Amino acid sequence: MTEMLIPELPTTRSTAFDPPAELGSLRAAAPIHRMRFPDGHEGWLVTGYELAREVHADRRFSSRSELHHPLRRLAGQAVPRQDPAKPGMFIGMDAPDHTRYRRLLTGQFTVRRMNALMPRIEQIVAEHLAGLRAAGSPADLVANFALPVPSMVICELLGVPWDEREAFQRDTAEALRLDRPFEEVMAAFERLEEFVADLVRRKRAEPGDDMLTGLVETGELTDGEVANMGLLLLVAGHETTANMLGLGTLALLRHPEQLAALKADPSLLDNAVEELMRYLSIIQFGTIRTALEDVGIGGVVIRAGDTVSISVPAANRDPERFERPDELDVRRSATGHIAFGHGVHQCLGQQLARIEMRVGYSALFREFPDLRLAVPASEVRLRTDMAIYGVHELPVAFS
Secondary structure, three states, rough: OOOEEEEOOOOOOOOOOHHHHHHHHHHHHHOOEEEOOOOOOOEEEEOHHHHHHHHOOOOOEOOHHHHOOOOOOOOOOHHHHHOOOOOOOHHOOOOHHHHHHHHHHHHHHOOOHHHHHHHHHHHHHHHHHHHHHHOOOOOEEEHHHHHHHHHHHHHHHHHHHHHHHHHHHHHHHOOOOOOEEHHHHHHHHHHHHHHHHHHHHHHHHHHOHHHHHHHOOOOOOOOOOHHHHHHHHHHHHHHHHHHHHHHHHHHHHHOHHHHHHHHHHHHHHHHHHHHHHHHHEEEEEEEEEEEEEOOEOOOOOOOOOEEEEOOHHHHHHOOOOOOOOOOOOOOOOOOOOOOOOOHHHHOOOHHHHHHHHHHHHHHHHOOOOOOEEOOOOHHHOEEOOOOOOOOOOOOEOOO
């Protein structure tokens, strides 16, 4: 292939639901291209589905934070750089450290254990739908349903007091902003770190029946390691699912024929959840890996030290893998999408997220059969300013 240097990662979305059009054009030309990172590094951008899976699964590509050249430069940040992952922050590590930390959590997220949580998730969903109705029409679906449901679930799993949710929700939102000065983003991260560190200290003093207590009681981890693992789970456990519930609802309302098909045949629910994850791909900037050695892949040679950006939205719209990829089709079998990643770093909480979405979407449209937007679609505020895509608010109306 001809190596064309892309000056930067395309980030301007074509529509509310489609990734940047440039990504599709690049993918049509080749599945991988040279790309300049904000610090001047000339690395690579992967847009093809098969190549994205290949890079995710190849141990010659590292997840170690300190090896990466970051994709974004925040205001006031002189030179973007990545520090080594703190103890417990296993998503920024390779084996054996990643393996050790992940092993301690794997048993907490089995399919069987997640299915056992379903009655409680159904109860949480029902309570918040009742709250949505009590709020009156019109109401904000995000504030009344999409955000609090996964937040309450992860709080109960980790043992976070529900009355302390406002602090971590506010700081999480601040930490994920792309339009805030570097100092403000880092201050939000520091407040989150202290919040979870204090929680771990309380768990050691007064153990509970929760995941954080379980990690403390393994005897294998320092309080700092437990806190950093807990921070990862807390942030990922509510932000991603909350945005899928909000943006997924908007997508179904904007595609009434798909919503009608789902209502007519509830057996399509599992398909619909997978298809929405593929179609929306809310981790909008994808994932990062860095080559540990020279690797020949996709018709190019990636040199040791080169950072590779993997565009999940582009890969999940690859026509070589998904027929009519730019269409939302709840009848489609979208299994194999990489919205949860791929390989050893695949999302640990994916089964929990699936259950929350299945229960959430099903109950929402059953309890509110006439749910509709309360404002023109053009007035819905999209999270183009956030690392995780979605909607800031979703004003809905109902009878």
